[in-house]
Amino acid sequence: AVGDMEVMLSRVAVNFIFDQIDIFPLLNQLSGLRYGHDEELYATLMTTPEIGLPGGFHPKCLNNSKPQHITRLTQWSTQYYKFEKF
Structure with a gap:
């Protein structure tokens, strides 16, 4: 099986999670899913206001927005591409 799960978190958010x-009750609940555990975990952490993840976003932002991705850069190989500073 091939997957493509990526997440971008700030250091503050990572420290908050750890x-x-x-998160173990949520992990235990998600482990009952057939697939998509990681996608569900980070989506839940980032969009649930009650959790209060630093750098997360409110579900209202998702409902009012047309983009399908918040941030994304997938670099599959360094052989053909050279990324300069943005």
Whole structure:
């Protein structure tokens, strides 16, 4: 199986996940899914206002927005592309 799950988190958000909240109940609940555990985990953490993830976004932003991705850069190979500073 091939997947394409990517997430961009700030250091503050990573520290929050590891130091401020207990994600194991959510992980246990998601482990019952047949597939998509990682996609569901990060989507839930980032869009649930009650969790309060630093750098997350409110679901209202998703409902009012047309883009399908918030951020994304997939670099499959360094052989053909050279990325300069943005």
